[in-house]
Amino acid sequence: MSPQIIALLLEALKETAVMVGVSGALAAVFGIPLGVILVVTDRGHVVQNLVVNRVLGAIVNAARSTPFIILMVAIIPLTRMIVGTSIGTAAAIVPLSLAAIPFAARLVETALREVDAGLIEAAQSMGASPLQIIRKVLLPEAWPGIVAGLTITLVSLIGYSAMAGAVGGGGLGDLGIRYGYQRFQPEVMIAVVVVLIVMVQAVQTAGDMLARRMNKRNLSRERG
Amino acid sequence: MSQPRQDTDPQKGTAAADEPVIRLEGIRKTFRARSGPATVLDDISLSVRQGEIFGIIGRSGAGKSTLVRCMNMLERPTAGRVVVAGQDMTALSEKALRGARHQIGMVFQHFNLLSARTVYDNVALPLEIAGRDPAHIRETVGPLLEMVGLGDKAGQYPAQLSGGQKQRVGIARALANDPAVLLCDEATSALDPETTQSILALLKDINARLGLTIVLITHEMAVVKEIADRVVVLDQGRVVEEGSVFDVFTAPASAVARSFVGDLLNHDLPAPVAARLVEAPAVDEDGVPVAEGANPLLRITFTGPAANRPILGELMAEGLLANILHGSIDYIQGKPFGVLTVEVLNGAAAMADALEYLHAIGLKGEIIGHVTADHRAAA
Ligand SMILES: Nc1ncnc2c1ncn2[C@@H]1O[C@H](COP(=O)(O)OP(=O)(O)O)[C@@H](O)[C@H]1O
Ligand SMILES: [Mg+2]
Numbered sequence A: 001m002s003p004q005i006i007a008l009l010l011e012a013l014k015e016t017a018v019m020v021g022v023s024g025a026l027a028a029v030f031g032i033p034l035g036v037i038l039v040v041t042d043r044g045h046v047v048q049n050l051v052v053n054r055v056l057g058a059i060v061n062a063a064r065s066t067p068f069i070i071l072m073v074a075i076i077p078l079t080r081m082i083v084g085t086s087i088g089t090a091a092a093i094v095p096l097s098l099a100a101i102p103f104a105a106r107l108v109e110t111a112l113r114e115v116d117a118g119l120i121e122a123a124q125s126m127g128a129s130p131l132q133i134i135r136k137v138l139l140p141e142a143w144p145g146i147v148a149g150l151t152i153t154l155v156s157l158i159g160y161s162a163m164a165g166a167v168g169g170g171g172l173g174d175l176g177i178r179y180g181y182q183r184f185q186p187e188v189m190i191a192v193v194v195v196l197i198v199m200v201q202a203v204q205t206a207g208d209m210l211a212r213r214m215n216k217r218n219l220s221r222e223r224g
Numbered sequence B: 001m002s003q004p005r006q007d008t009d010p011q012k013g014t015a016a017a018d019e020p021v022i023r024l025e026g027i028r029k030t031f032r033a034r035s036g037p038a039t040v041l042d043d044i045s046l047s048v049r050q051g052e053i054f055g056i057i058g059r060s061g062a063g064k065s066t067l068v069r070c071m072n073m074l075e076r077p078t079a080g081r082v083v084v085a086g087q088d089m090t091a092l093s094e095k096a097l098r099g100a101r102h103q104i105g106m107v108f109q110h111f112n113l114l115s116a117r118t119v120y121d122n123v124a125l126p127l128e129i130a131g132r133d134p135a136h137i138r139e140t141v142g143p144l145l146e147m148v149g150l151g152d153k154a155g156q157y158p159a160q161l162s163g164g165q166k167q168r169v170g171i172a173r174a175l176a177n178d179p180a181v182l183l184c185d186e187a188t189s190a191l192d193p194e195t196t197q198s199i200l201a202l203l204k205d206i207n208a209r210l211g212l213t214i215v216l217i218t219h220e221m222a223v224v225k226e227i228a229d230r231v232v233v234l235d236q237g238r239v240v241e242e243g244s245v246f247d248v249f250t251a252p253a254s255a256v257a258r259s260f261v262g263d264l265l266n267h268d269l270p271a272p273v274a275a276r277l278v279e280a281p282a283v284d285e286d287g288v289p290v291a292e293g294a295n296p297l298l299r300i301t302f303t304g305p306a307a308n309r310p311i312l313g314e315l316m317a318e319g320l321l322a323n324i325l326h327g328s329i330d331y332i333q334g335k336p337f338g339v340l341t342v343e344v345l346n347g348a349a350a351m352a353d354a355l356e357y358l359h360a361i362g363l364k365g366e367i368i369g370h371v372t373a374d375h376r377a378a379a
Helices: A003-040 A050-065 A068-074 A076-083 A089-113 A117-125 A130-169 A171-182 A186-214 B064-071 B094-101 B119-129 B134-147 B163-175 B193-210 B221-227 B245-250 B255-264 B311-317 B347-361
Strands: B022-033 B036-048 B053-058 B079-084 B104-107 B181-185 B213-218 B230-235 B238-244 B294-302 B322-332 B335-344 B364-372
Touching: A003 A050, A003 A089, A003 A130, A003 A171, A003 A186, A050 A089, A068 A076, A068 A089, A068 A130, A076 A089, A089 A130, A117 A130, A117 B104, A130 A171, A130 A186, A130 B119, A171 A186, B022 B064, B036 B064, B036 B079, B036 B238, B053 B064, B053 B193, B053 B221, B064 B079, B064 B181, B064 B213, B104 B163, B119 B134, B119 B163, B134 B163, B163 B181, B163 B193, B181 B193, B193 B213, B193 B221, B213 B221, B221 B245, B230 B245, B230 B255, B238 B245, B238 B255, B245 B255, B245 B322, B245 B335, B294 B322, B294 B347, B311 B322, B311 B335, B311 B347, B335 B347, B347 B364
Parallel strands: B053 B213, B053 B230, B104 B181, B181 B213
Antiparallel strands: B022 B036, B022 B079, B230 B238, B294 B335, B294 B364, B322 B335
């Protein structure tokens, strides 16, 4: 492979990392609170509010059932408003984040629902406020599950980012399409796919490790 | 051990010491179920006195957990009043209620420890929630862990502990805010018998050393018998019996209480004796059998001061000829309680004399059946 191609590859990798990193961070920053709200406002939970719960649930479902490619095109006006353009890496971050936030929120919600109701009851018996229950019980107990959910989100974002790249977002997807397909350089296409595979593996492995380290549920007893 | 106290009218209790730690007045709880409203607690009134271990026993579904959850208002009663340490819980705002809960410790059947926190941090949790400063938390947690025998486990996670150790953490945690009362909902029901004993011993020790009032919810009479002072028997959301553990145990009035006692004290006749039971023979006007070939079974129940007398020897001296078939003796709150079943071999007159003698010294004697007299020949 020529040095130019390698340079292009590194540049594309950087763009993809930025797109995935920034939208992944936004997915965590907004998805975690959204997941928390979806859980605690549900029936019988610490701050039951069915109106908020059903409305947010419906929005999340709508966003999640919209195919990414359509979402990307549909929100072009919004993207222009935020970043000034609808083309390039920065512009791709808007639809990527918008797709990732509800996705992450549902996974966070699932992780939070796994927390034993007995723990919430115990905290309530100690006089904990809803906020204390969220901060001291729900989130700490759900961290391993939340980390696993965010890992899945990042992996999905790597795939979506390639799609975003194909329509002018830059990054590995863009490189693969332009050189591998349009200029017919299959080795570039293969290199792109390999880099993507390595990226996904790295993210998944790191996420699994982190989640396992955080999980104190399966520690073995020292003796007897 | 708590001091035995006179029954006082809770309404007129003027001195703070006479005020019960928990007073429930006409508690009713109705859940809206799909099949219509279900009344789970029906007009429950009771008082838990300062320093006692108060047992609440009932079969599964009797409403015990709902009742104990009403005591700290995790469940808001449909009607009635809950007064804890002089405070009307039913009248408090949510915020004030959270403050009031700091003085009510709760221990759970399944421990409910946070898996992500170490033993130390689990015990620190209620202190953090109550907004205590870090210095106070440090001073409190260590000694508590020592008290429950887990001084060396502070840095471990719950997953690394046995069931008994987990419950010790649960107890230490419940004590962290120095509560006025400890509520235990089936605290030993997930533990094996040996561990149950050690946890009950710990609770009894805490009660004795700190003078802490304990409410003990259980479906096992053995637990109540082991450490409780008083007990209420709950059945289908109602209090069907209430009294000192000794009284309820030795003279259960309700069918539910009788079945609980029966679970524990084996009053049933051993199978070989039961196999010899015969239809009641003809009796004379005193209820004493007149037929030949069948011997009456006399059951003597030992309670009260006469329980320590050598009854059988005395009856023999009175002329009774008896064959011991079955007997057991138990100690409840340190007082002996025994049951002895004998076959009377020398006829109706001796039997009548024996019943009269037992009656005279204040023991209960009853004829519970008849067995064939010729069993030795048959065997
Ligand atoms: N939140 C609830 N909604 C409807 N029914 C309930 C609820 N909690 C308890 N019950 C019912 O109340 C009855 C008593 O339950 P519980 O207090 O848990 O009994 P126990 O602890 O004695 O086994 C049961 O029939 C149970 O199904
Ligand atoms: Mg229960």
